[in-house]
Amino acid sequence: MIMSSRASSSSSKQGKHRCHVCRDILSTFCNLSNKYPKSVFIYADVDECPEATKDIRYTPTFRFFRDGDRVDEFYGAGQQRLCDRVWLHS
Template sequence: MITSNMTGLRTDEDMETFLNVNKSKIAVVNFGSSWCTHCQALFPNFLRLAGESQEMEFAVAQVDYMQSAASHVTFTPTLSIFRRGRKVDEFHGSSPQQIRDRVWLQKD
């Protein structure tokens, strides 16, 4: 089940709105695509983390449809963490522990 703090992003405008609406929170964006097997493997763990971290906002961004917002993505999945609307961390991979550690580092 999708959590209340999880959003799907398909356009650059969706990304801009998501970051603006959540400027007061930490936002974690998972850039991936439906054909990426690593992205598919990551999703259940990403969803679980969102459920455990209700003070943060999470989003899954489809790179195939986003030209500007995903222009920095060279590998999928790429996870970006935003604070006050600005990117403060970015990493690649699907290791659940790596994701938890990086998100934990940004918590207040």
Template sequence: MGVCLSKYHDDDDESNHQAEFAGGNVTLVTTKDAWDQKLSEANREHKIVIANFSASWCGPCRMIAPYFIELSLNHTTLMFLSVDVDELPEFSTQWDIKATPTFIFLRDGDQVDRLVGANKPELLKKISGIVNSQPPPPPACSDI
């Protein structure tokens, strides 16, 4: 599944993937049900989702993962997800993932943007654009 410009395999076990690609406010999605639950949560909370489709063997994926985690800590109004294309190959194909990393930006479950590759400045630019275009959340109900 997917291509990676500096594709290599090593002897890391699968648990290292979780440690590298999840953290901060990034949730590792390992099932279609978990994906559906997180999208439902994002819709309820009026959050835009940024999904990182990556692979444990992908060098650029590993390079940008800490930055993705850092972005998740700086942009708490967004929901950050990480999907391993090798764990969910059919699901990744449904999202037309042809290379890793691929970042998909979703609003109300619909794709609004996409970035292919580990391009930090472009990822930050896209996130900043989304944050700046995001309407304010609805006011919280209060007892008056």
């Protein structure tokens, strides 16, 4: 899904709908998708997309890709950290 994206940069969030930290940061993730329309933003729930999220150890996990290659990743919440990383990789 992410690897076939034609956008030069993409961000993905893997989380669980039952995880309060994942729910809290989701609105920030969605707002960033509006702020950076040239980037692709993908959300995958670990319970609903087990094949796409099989190597996720912690939720939420944020991954950043450039031209199909993973260039960055971090775990946990942190609105400013997420904003900074999206800005850096967009």
